Amino acid sequence: MTDPNATPRRVRAILRRLERRFGPLSPPRASAPLDELILTVLSQHTSDVNADRAFTSLRTAFPTWDQVAAAPQAALADAIRSGGLADTKAPRIQTILREVSEREGGYDLSRLRDMPDAEARAYLTSLPGIGPKTAAVVLSFALGRDAIPVDTHVHRVARRLGLVPTKASAERADRLLHDLVPDGLRTSLHVGLIRLGREICKAPTPRCALCPLKDLCPTAPRYLPERRQRRGPR
Numbered sequence: 001m002t003d004p005n006a007t008p009r010r011v012r013a014i015l016r017r018l019e020r021r022f023g024p025l026s027p028p029r030a031s032a033p034l035d036e037l038i039l040t041v042l043s044q045h046t047s048d049v050n051a052d053r054a055f056t057s058l059r060t061a062f063p064t065w066d067q068v069a070a071a072p073q074a075a076l077a078d079a080i081r082s083g084g085l086a087d088t089k090a091p092r093i094q095t096i097l098r099e100v101s102e103r104e105g106g107y108d109l110s111r112l113r114d115m116p117d118a119e120a121r122a123y124l125t126s127l128p129g130i131g132p133k134t135a136a137v138v139l140s141f142a143l144g145r146d147a148i149p150v151d152t153h154v155h156r157v158a159r160r161l162g163l164v165p166t167k168a169s170a171e172r173a174d175r176l177l178h179d180l181v182p183d184g185l186r187t188s189l190h191v192g193l194i195r196l197g198r199e200i201c202k203a204p205t206p207r208c209a210l211c212p213l214k215d216l217c218p219t220a221p222r223y224l225p226e227r228r229q230r231r232g233p234r
């Protein structure tokens with residue numbers, strides 16, 4: 001069962017604390033939809049730094065999406081090697097590009113800008129290998145929509161905060177958070193929870209003593225007494 005504290009009011013309180021700690025929680029970039037989609041594929045199972053490096057290397061080696069789609073797979077994999085899993089990601093990228101070209105008559109997803117959120121989300125998740133998280137990233141960062149991508153950090157922190165049940169899968173957490181978070185706050189909450197997850201609410205051990213949410217978080221008591229015990233008497 002979801003924590004009884006998983007309420008819109010609590011979400012607003014969490015967001016206020018995160019803004020106070022980290023400053024404005026704005027999206028990190030505003031990309032073209034197809035660029036964002038391919039960048040998100042490159043970011044799977046690697047850091048943002050490595051994904052950005054792979055994206056730059058890809059666009060340097062193959063400046064147009066036409067060239068990426070037509071490239072020999074081995075050459076494409078070499079170009080994105082710094083992003084990891086290159087031999088898996090290269091064919092995945094080409095499959096997506098071919099599908100986009102077939103549907104749109106070119107390598108351009110600007111048409112999504114005119115679609116309502118639900119339609120754009122459905123379009124994106126109907127592309128080969130694109131799940132709810134990647135669709136939400138494109139909605140948030142390329143289309144300026146109010147979406148909450150549930151990546152590994154958001155998934156972990158939302159469960160620790162009791163916003164979704166401990167055992168909720170990422171897909172279920174995506175649906176629950178979409179319904180729970182008030183309109184207009186989803187992208188900001190995503191940015192704030194990612195920042196918290198990277199810097200404080202880390203896996204496997206959260207640094208609750210440093211957390212601006214510790215008095216709101218049902219997980220904190222599990223870690224705070226242990227920290228005091230470890231430090232011992234002074």
Ligand code: SF4
Pocket residue numbers: 157160161200201202206207208209211212213214215217218219220223
């Ligand atoms: S109090 Fe601890 S478990 Fe809760 S969100 Fe903060 S760091 Fe994570």
